[in-house]
Amino acid sequence: MKKFFGVLLAAAFIGTGAMNVAAKSPKDDTKTVFTVSPAMTCQNCENKIKGNLRFEKGVSEILTNLQEQTVTIKYDTTKTDCAKIIKAFKKIGYTATEATCSPAAKGSCCKEGGSCCPAE
Numbered sequence: 001m002k003k004f005f006g007v008l009l010a011a012a013f014i015g016t017g018a019m020n021v022a023a024k025s026p027k028d029d030t031k032t033v034f035t036v037s038p039a040m041t042c043q044n045c046e047n048k049i050k051g052n053l054r055f056e057k058g059v060s061e062i063l064t065n066l067q068e069q070t071v072t073i074k075y076d077t078t079k080t081d082c083a084k085i086i087k088a089f090k091k092i093g094y095t096a097t098e099a100t101c102s103p104a105a106k107g108s109c110c111k112e113g114g115s116c117c118p119a120e
Contacts, residue, residue, distance in 0.1 A: 028077045029060065033070050033099040036089065040066055052092045056080055070099060 040046060046064040049071055053062055058079025063072040073085060082098060089096035 029074055030077050031061075031072055031074045032082055032085070033072045034085070034089070034096040035070055035099045036094045036096050038094070039069055040064065040071075042066075048092060049089075049094070053085070053088050056085060056088045059085070071096070 036049070040049070046066065049064060050062045053059055053071075053073065056075075058076040059073060060076065061072075061074035064070070065072075075085065086096045
């Protein structure tokens, strides 16, 4: 009888946990392309950016391109935004400006002095 009650109780907790997971909203991912100053000149520059920005909450992917001098960042807009990412760049000695914004981010991306994707 004790085993049956224990199994029943465990099943109740597992079922409750599964319902809570299903109730969470999906991530709202967007990608933003940044240009940085000073220019990235080598692999060490890329590693510095990737190694530090990965700690920003919500950042899920960082792609650097030395030839085009861009950093593409995929992030969850419910956890961070462009302004916070720009501040993270400043912490490591770079000035970042948005080169492009995802259409899904209209009105939510920001650039110092205004929005790069004005709301329509």
